[in-house]
Amino acid sequence: MIIALSAVHVMLAVQSRSRIDSDVAQVTSAQQGVRYLRATIDLLSELTRLRAQAVRNTPANPGALQRVVTELDALDGREGEELGLGPRWSGLRPKVGQLIDDMPTGRQALDRYGEVLTLAVDMAAKVVRLAHLTSSADSYVNYLADASFVQLPIVLIGANLVADQTYLGGGSGSAALVIAVTRAQVAAAAAAIDAGLRDATGAAGHAALVEPLDSFRDTVSRFGDTAPAGTAGTRATAANAVLVQDASLAVADAMSKQLDRLLKDRVRTLDRLRQQQIALVIGGVLVGLLLLWWAMPGRERESADDRDDEVGADPTADIAAVSVAMPEVDARDLLAAEELLRVGRGVRPRSGDDELTDA
DSSP, X not given: OHHHHHHHHHHHHHHHHHHHHHHHHHHHHHHXXXXXXXXXXXXXXXXXXXXXXXXXXXXXXXXXXHHHHHHHHHHIIIIIHXXXXXXXXXXXXXXXXXXXXXXXXXXXXXXXHHHHHHHHXXXXXXXXXXXXXXXXXXHHHHHHHHIIIIIHHHHHHHHHHHHHHHHHHTTSHHHHHHHHHHHHHHHXXXXXXXXXXXXXXXXXXXXXXXXXXXXXXXXXXXHXXXXXXXXXXXXXXHHHHHHHHHHHHHHHHHHHHHHHHHHHHHHHHHHHHHHHHHHHHHHHHHHHHHHHHHHSHHHHHHHHHHHHHHHTSOHHHHHHHHHHHSOOOOHHHHHHHHHHHHHHHHOOOOTTOHHHHHO
């Protein structure tokens, strides 16, 4: 029975350790994904900034974009394989490099940068899936990941796309449709971010997001207002797009820091659970050994104690009991019997005396 209970205890401990190890692996993957996505958000920001400059045919400095590319090279080499990202970045990187080399302008810049931005957004979405950032048991973690790496890129890229399309002449039918659809997407993403924060107001640390999100909400609201016609409207739209981009980056930075803090707290919690689980296993083994020691050698120890008690008992009690049970004998009879024994020892049978011999 004790062996069976010990086996069950060990089995439960192994299962618990397996669950903890699985949770640790998932949190580690999430941390890798957050690091990768931070750099990806910087990539999206620099691409939209350079696109705005290229569309307007103004001098552009790709130095910041090249630094982001270098950072993503290091991250992909260190963590891309563990995330299972495959050739996403290795396929996207040459396209980014080609943009830096060619420096297209006008509508060609809008189209080519738009293609690279679409690929970068797809890569970010895949990192979110592979790192399980939106499938956590903690709804606040899911909100931060979705807002930072799914909704905010829509706002950041969309606002700049509206400004670039407006600059190139958004009065045409197709351009006007693109602008209207993009504005609706920006508004929907901003509303999702705002609604998610209201749902997460009970989460620890959410207060750190209130200020940047208030600024973001106001900026997106101004961007959604109808811009005046003509050159003034075009300039106002471009200026508001820059403000939206800055506000989006501020929110993304605050959210990613909050997400990183939550993941670190989760790692510490899992480490404590692992130590507790090890202590329980050791305690269970010790208890099992103690029970075995009491169950098996206990009888022998008890028998030995009984024998010790018997050997150490007062002998006078036994003598008294025997003497009580013996019949009384006259001392003279004892002396006569002793004398007969002595005489008998001195008698020797004669050879040929059959009776004596037989006696």
